[in-house]
Amino acid sequence: MRPRAVVTGLGAVTPLGVGADELHRRAVAGESGLADGLGLCRDFRPADHLSRQQIRRTDRFTQLALVAAAEALAQAGWTDGPPPYPAERVACVVGCALGGTASFETQAEVLRQQGAEFVSPLMVPAMMANAAASQIAQRHGLRGExxxxxxxxxxxxxxxxxxxxxxxxxxxxxxxxxxxxxSTSELVRAAFRTAGALSESGRSVPFDRDRDGLLIGEGAGILVLETEAGAAARGATVLGEVLGYGSTCDAHHLTAPDPTGGPAARAVTLALEAACVTPGQLGYLNAHGTGTVLNDSSECEALRLALGPALDAVPLSSTKSCTGHLFGAAGAVEAIATLQALRHATAPPTVGLREPDEKLGPLNLIRHATPLAAPALPGGRRAGLSTSFGFGGHNAALVLAAADAPGTTGTTKGQE
Known part of the structure; x- marks a missing residue:
């Protein structure tokens, strides 16, 4: 029997602010961190959190990750001294799609204007996609994989x-x-614009009849996962669980999803089976929901294949409507948003959603903060689903669970 994986720490830096609680508070309030067609972390100032040397040696994506990790580890109770496990038994895994594009573009301009001798030797460790994982491990003495x-x-x-x-x-x-x-530079935006994915209207509203694409954001989300036995042995507070994971590949197209939704549906099914959760037990669904016509349509097809009639009743929203698309960070930030919704018994809306696209079929789309139904899992826990789909045909899904956080009162289902 596999050990249960529990979450003991959450950390986030997003366009909604610094902190996992701030992410939930402002998302539930229906606020948006999007402005002028971008989701920038405007409240994040590296100097408030990092030394001058750390700032000089890291790209912005790593700085975001370091601050999110510090929050998550502090909540998990890891702030004093070495990790509560042998350092060689603590791993660090951080997803990143594009890496340090800002460092690369800056140094490319230096090369163009001043010559090769002025290019910083720090560019490579700053731009490499594994920099965030490396820096977090180095800062906190994590010597596992x-x-x-x-x-x-x-x-x-x-x-x-x-x-x-x-x-x-x-x-x-x-x-x-x-x-x-x-990765919010004009170069990256231009690439997504010419690929037909970027919103020309400057507003990104997944599942809306008038949606016309995504908006790019930046951010980081970090979780501390431990075995249930390990967390109990050290007296850690458990915030939630990762019950199941599923992943597949479309093997279909460089950027377009499989129009049948079959492989994506299988990723969801695999996650549910691993979690021993039925579609009818899901209390909330945080969709990938990019706001492109093609992605939203194919995702809804996949969800309908995987969840069947239960999909019609599950409260569903996309937090990309308030953060923008965070690319390699999106799945972690959305997993945190899902756990926070389950813990506080309130799901965030899809910000700006006015006229749901009837072509997507029956959906319980959230347009205002929605109290979640009473827990459906043993132990008074709610279950939620978070989905992610990437260029290249990558499909992934997580089933998460959490009991009510202390002081939570919203336990009845509501719908707008």
Whole structure:
């Protein structure tokens, strides 16, 4: 029997602010961190959290990850001294799709204007996609396996899945895991614009009849995962669980999803089967929901294949409507948003949703903060589903669970 993987720490830096609680508070309030067609972490100032040397040696995506990791580890009670496990038994897995694009673009301009001798030797360790995992491990003395998952927009979800597998295999006692991304430059936006994915209207509203694409954001989300036995032995507070993970590949097209939704549906089914959760037990669904016509349509097809009639009743929203698309960080931030919704018994809306696209079929789309139904799992826990789909045909899904946080009162189902 595989050990249960529990969450003991959450950390996030997003366009909604610094902190996992701030992410939930503002998302539930229907606020948006999007402005001028971008989701920037405007409240994040590296100097408030990091030394001058750390700032000089890291790209912004790593800085976001370091701060999110510090929050998660502090909540898990790891702040004083070494980790509560042998350092060699603590892994670090961080997803990132594009890496340090800001560092690369800056140094490319230096090369163009000043010559090769002025290019910084720090560019390579700053731009490499594994920099966030490396820096977190170095800062906190984590000497187990450290790696980066780079599978486009499913990177962080697959990182969490990898952490789950490491714990289940007995290869680690704990994993610091998540995703980070800060690729908001004009070059990146131009590439997505010419690919037909970027919103021309400057607003991204998944599942809306008038949706016209995604908006790019930046951010990081980090979770601390431990075995249930390990967390209990050290008296840690359990915030939730990762019950199941599923992943497949479309093997269909460079950027377009499989129009049948079959492979994506199988990823969801695999996650539910691993979690021993039925579609009818899901209390909330945080969809990938990018806001492109093609992605939203194919995702809804996949969800309908996997969940059947139960899909019509599950409260569903996309937090990309308030953060933008965080690429390699999206899955981790959305997993945190899902856990927070389950813990506080309130799901965040899809911000700006006015006219749901009737072509997507019957859906319980959330347009205002929605109290969640009473827990459906043993132990007074709610279950939630978070999905991620990436360019290249990467499909990944997580089933998460959490009991009510202390002081939570919203336990009846509501719908707008």
């Amino acid at each position: 450290a790696l980066c998952l780079a599978s486009a927009c499913s990177s962080a979800t697959q990182a969490i899945g990898t952490a789950l597998l490491l714990l289940a295999a007995g290869a680690a006692d704990a994993v610091v895991v998540g995703g980070a991304e800060a």
